[in-house]
Amino acid sequence: MAEGGKAVQEELSLPILLADRVIKSAQEAESSKGDCGELAKQADRLSQKLRAAARIIAAAAPGAVYERPLRRIAADVSKNLDRALTLTRKCRRRSGFFPHLFAITTSGDFRRAAAHLDSSAADLAWLLSIFDDSEGGANLSLPPIASNDPTVAMLWSSIASVQMGQLRDRVDSADYLASLALINDRNKKMIVEEGGVGPLLKLLKEGASPEAQVAASTALLNLGNDQERVQSIAGEFAVQVIVKVLGDSPMRVQVAVANLVARMAEMDPETQEEFGRANVTRPLLTWLSMDIVLGDTKLESGKTSIHSLVEMNKELARNPFINSHHSNSSSSLKKERSVESPELKLELKISCANALCKLSRESLLNSRKITETKGLLCLAKLIEKEKGELQTYCLMVVMELAAVAELNTELRRAAFKPNSPAAKAVLEQLLRVIDEENSPTLLIPAIKSIGYLSRTFPAKETRIISPLVTQLEHRNADVATEAVIALTKFASPDNFNCVDHSKAIIICDGVPRLVNVIRTNSRDQVHGLVLLCYLALNVGNSKALEQARALNVIEGTARSILAQYPEQRELFAKTIHHLTLYQAGAHNHRQGYAT
Incomplete structure (x- = not known):
């Protein structure tokens, strides 16, 4: 069954029946016999082609024939045959003057009907040609039905070739569809609407050759650049x-x-x-971690965690996907994998890390699946050892996981508890990146990750604050802003240890650096001002705040910010009032911010 639940054989039965009726009606004509005879000949040719198409459908396996053009052409043929039948019926049982008059007044109708039937014959001939792969390749000729939109014919022919052709032709046609999809969104939409997704998935699933699977994957990738089309692809059990x-x-x-x-x-x-429910994270983590020596758990800290080794080996033992994959894969696949180039292995790891990044973004399900396995330990190891894109994507995966954990207490406690080997390994690498790297591409996800995890760090954890404070002086404004935002999460009232963290920020000389950020980074002043307010409220009697003239900074900056961020009015007013109680020489009468 296909579109609308109607079998394709039923689509063909109507025009076949109409063709037979045209022939019979023409034989019974008593006027315009010549014109009716020509229509009958054309109907007979159509009938033969329609029956040839029906035989192809009957002989093929279910779903093996690309039906979209057949349905469109069959509907058009039916319409044209119905017009011809109307004409031939008018020519029966007429006598006297009226048959001659009818012949005169309908001669144009006969010509138009004949032209329509000729077009239908050409459409059917084209259809039969794309069903016949003996010549190989897609048929790029133009049937009359597609004369107003040649792209339709190219798509039909290419999709038919992907679904029904020989392997080489299927690959070439999939590549062609991939190229068409890159041209514009209209082509993408048409490929989906004309049923191109199913044949591409079939080509991917069959695994006839690596080239075929890559071609199919690439075409689907090029199609899937918006939500609606991705849903259409997923709807085909992709x-x-x-x-x-x-x-x-x-x-x-x-x-x-x-x-x-x-x-x-x-x-x-x-x-x-849906990918999470299908456990796609398992193979992604398996290939991301290939070539990682499980026994080598020594990280940059110089310490070897025996517990880490035990936990990773436990995970390997209980991960059925990894075990079954390595025990059941064919010898040819193992041999091919053993001789793959380092460049291809790196490319696969980068692709897997990118996929894990997109899967974990704002997804509790996928984040759990990644952190419940050896995912964090593998990410930490790769951040330690790799450079370039792979290191960056691994940092971004950690960042997305941390972002989800910030909003979910259960995940935060399960995956990022400070005494767990995985959390320790990740933290070591985040701090190392912040201490040693200078690239914003690396620093920003590392800093964000620390900020998202701010509520997991106890008050006695003194290593975290200093590296973040140092980044307040980074010459890249985005890095400095992210450092401000991360520190704000430590000093926020939502953080149970906000007072201790605020003291640590001040001890690390954070106040003068923060004031400098507020004065020089006008684009994101509000973040710096909010952090300064939190510090003042948490440790208002600090000499560092007085020496940096924090009260003047808040007053002077708040006025220009409130217009855009009126929700901060209460915080600013509360902070100003609080500081006037501690800072000597503060004016007794200051302009209020509570109105």
């Missing part, structure tokens, strides 16, 4: 196909499929969650 292919295909196929996972997860939250 997630299950993709997860299976990701688990047991050659490495270059896995690269393409991991990129497809990232694109689909990024575009549609529902598909993102």
